[in-house]
Amino acid sequence: MNWIRKFMIGRYGTDQLSIALLAVSMIFSILFRIFYSSLLNILSIVLLITIFYRMFSKNIGKRYQENNKFLKYWYPIKNKLNKKMQKMKNRKDYRYYECSGCKQQFRVPKGKGKIIVTCPKCKKTMVKNT
Ligand SMILES: [Zn+2]
Structure with a gap:
């Protein structure tokens, strides 16, 4: 060697x-x-x-x-x-969404029903099903 x-x-x-x-x-x-x-x-x-x-x-x-x-x-x-x-x-625990304003991706925990989420980047609020 x-x-x-x-x-x-x-x-x-x-x-x-x-x-x-x-x-x-x-x-x-x-x-x-x-x-x-x-x-x-x-x-x-x-x-x-x-x-x-x-x-x-x-x-x-x-x-x-x-x-x-x-x-x-x-x-x-x-x-x-x-x-x-x-x-x-x-994917079992989280749902992934894209902000409709700035396309920033974020995740929300699954099984919480309808929730209001705020984009972490542009602070736009959206209603999402989880
Ligand atoms: Zn955004």
């Missing part, structure tokens, strides 16, 4: 972009098994080569920049997904 450690000194290693590329590569690989499209297989292999190239790259600055560019797009998507997951988890 020591030679691996020595080999990896000064090399970039893995990052979030590598993991994302690996996930996409695996999806292509699965799709290839379903559709037998050699294009999918080639794409999957190209992605794997890219991952290894980035892992063993000694141009750490450039790889770091690539990862940052990826994260700039990925984090907003991840946040949206997290919010959706949170809503799914809470």
Whole structure:
């Protein structure tokens, strides 16, 4: 195992972009098994080569920049997904509404009947069924 450690000194290693590329590569690989499209297989292999190239790259600055560019797009998507997951988890206890004035989203506890809610952002009041 020591030679691996020595080999990896000064090399970039893995990052979030590598993991994302690996996930996409695996999806292509699965799709290839379903559709037998050699294009999918080639794409999957190209992605794997890219991952290894980035892992063993000694141009750490450039790889770091690539990862940052990826994260700039990925984090907003991840946040949206997290919010959706949170809503799914809470859908038994809360009802989600959008303010008719400013589109701000908010939640109210379920099972309280008709209630008057005040938008937390623009203070508009609405009558909602819970
Ligand atoms: Zn509002």
